[in-house]
Amino acid sequence: METKKQKIGNWFRTSISARMLVVGFIFLILLIPLGFVKDLIRERETRQVEVIEEINEKWGNEVILNGPIIKVPYKTYTEEKIFDEKTKTFMKNYKEVLNHAYLLPKTLDINSNVNTKQLERGIYETVVYSSDITMEGTFSEFDFSTTDIPKEDIDWEKATLLLQTSNLKGIRNEIRISMNQKDHTLKPKFDEAYMSTLESGFIKDQLKGNGDSNFSLKIKINGSEALRFVPVGAETSVSMYSDWHSPSFNGNYLPNDETKKITNQGFEAHWTVLETNRQFGQQFFNNLPNLNKFAFGTSLIIPIDDYQKTERTSKYGILIIGLTLLVFLLIQIISKIPIHPFQYFMIGLALVMFYTLLISISEHQNFLLAYFIAGIAVVGLITAYSKTILKNKKFPLLVLGSLSALYAFIFVIIQLENYALLVGSIGLFIILAIVMFTSKRIDWTNQ
Template sequence: MEQKRGKIGNWLRNSITARMLVVGFLLIVLLIPLEFVKSLISERSYRQAEVIQDINGKWGNEVLLSGPILKIPYKTFKEVRIYDEKTKTYSTVNEEAVRDAYFFPETLDIVSDIDSKPLSRGIYESVVFTADINVNGKFPKPDFSKSDIKGEHILWEKATVIINTSNLKGIRNTPVVKLNSQSLSMSPKYSTDYLNTIESGYIEGLKNTANMLSFSFDLKINGSESLKFLPIGKETTARMKSNWHSPSFDGRFLPEDGSREISKDGFKAGWKVLQINRQFEQSFFGNLPELSAFGFGTKFIIPVDEYQKSERTAKYGFMVIGLTLLVFLLIQLVSKIYIHPFQYVMIGLALVMFYTLLISISEHSSFLKAYGIAAAAVLTLITVYSRAILKVFKFPLLICASLASLYGFIYVIIQLENYALLVGSIGLFIILAIIMFASRKIDWGNS
């Protein structure tokens, strides 16, 4: 029995095939702690999203503004047959209901001045803003001629102006809509829709108005994530100015060419949207449709997402561990120095520790600094440990140079976007060529 164990031990120590099988098995085992690290990164990322959502919820969420809209009620009549149990006959009555007509502006001009700032809680940070918005334009005279509504059924005396917004709680002033010579105070209406409504009091003398109705109002609102507008004007223009240096122009329409200016001190942008550019009319009868998909504006983003970069780095963990263990295996085969499986495990765990160091340090510093510190720590540890294993200087230096090159190569890939696949493919091809060249003189006959 002891002789049989001795044969197995000698086979594991001397057979190339046995060593490769052991290293391959250990590589698979090391994927378990690597998956735990990936789960940790995802958990911290989710935690960040929850904290940012909570910060934004207290300050004010994203802002989508639609308005002003002219709202005029009208009566509708529907014939309803009623059965009389006593006379056993049917009678017809006209059932009256009140519905609303909505008229959009002829011209709509929006000017917004946005003061943005980062807001922190612990190690997490969100960007919030306070926007001073000035809106002005003109309404055309309401036209019911394209509908079958009779003039006497239009309730002109109950006409109002409404403004819809996704962030009612963020409003910091009481808007007053100036309509020609009238000043209309706004108050909220109960709504279960995504866009909440604030509505004015009744408009006086609307029925006898022959000309266009000029309007204007100012709105001060807190928000986060994004500020968008709906292009409900027959001609909608919008100008936006902010001190935030990392805008992402979002929505159905982009700013006009030449209107965008982005610098470290902020940005400026302008939009112009015509009725022909979007697929809805200037008036609706009965119900106001959902038009949120036509919004345009700006997202206020924090450009560096450390968790996303850490997650992308961890995806290369299998390659880093596999190539490093392969280098040790080749050194073992060339130098005839025996490396115990336990020592392979220690080296693999040190490589896994790189990712825990990266995520923990990056939460308190920049990604570049965290990457450099984590890489330097792991390189030092593995170099010193391999010096104790291999007993000479040249092999630890080779391992240090190889691992440093590999970490540098991965960092370059992480920073690239459009060329990440191309550079990664070329890099892997070069690595494969180096390994093939380095292993060409190994005697594989002792397998």
């Protein structure tokens, strides 16, 4: 029995193939704790999203504003055939149906001042805002000439004004719309539509028989993540001013390049959208469709997401573990210094610990400092450990240089966006070339 164990031990110490198989098996085993680390990163990122959503929900979520819009009821008639038992014939009956027409503004000018602040809960933070919004514009006359609706079936006496919003809870003032110098208060209207609706009282007396009708209103609203507007005006102009330094302009329309300004103190942006730029007209009959997909505006983002950077770093964990074990394997084969499989396993666990250190430190410090601390701790630990194994200074210095270069290379890659694949491919090619030429020194005849 003792002789059999000695043969196995001698086979591992003398056979290159045996050492490669054992190190390969250890590498596969280390993928298990590396997978647990990736799950931990996703769990922490999910927790961050949940906390931010909870904060935003209490303050006020994303704001989308659509309107104002004039709503005019009108009657149509449907024909019904009723069978008369006495005469054995069908009689025609006309049933009255109430519908609504919707008129969008001729011009719409929006001015928005957005004041931001960052809210924190524990280690998590989000950006929220309070916005003062002014809307001004004009309505032209309804054009029923394209329909077969008689004038007497149009109920102008019950015309109202609508304003739709995605964030009714965030409104901080009573919204009063002035139309032709007469004020109307907009009140919430219960419906199950995609957006909450505010509706005024009847505005018949404020509608001009000929010419345009002017309107203006002011809104104070709390929100988070984004502020967007639907371009309901035949000519819509939007100006936005904010103290936030990292805006992301999104939606169907981008601000005018010549007027857009972004500095460390904030930004300003201006949009102009014409009816010809949209895919809908100025009037709707029967129902008002969902126009949210045409909304545009600004998202207020926190530019650095350390969880995303940590997750990107962990994707290179297989590369770091594999190359480090390969370096130790090549040292063992070339120098004939014995390295026990348990020692390989300890080195691999130290490499896995880099990611737990990185995510835990980055929750309290910036990512650069967290990466620097975690990298120095792991590289220093493995270098010191290798000195006790390899019994000289030359090979530990090789380990130190290899790991330092590898972690520096990974850090450069995760900072890049457009060139990450290019730089990564070139780096891997160079690493492969180094391994190929280093392996020429090995006597492969001893299998």
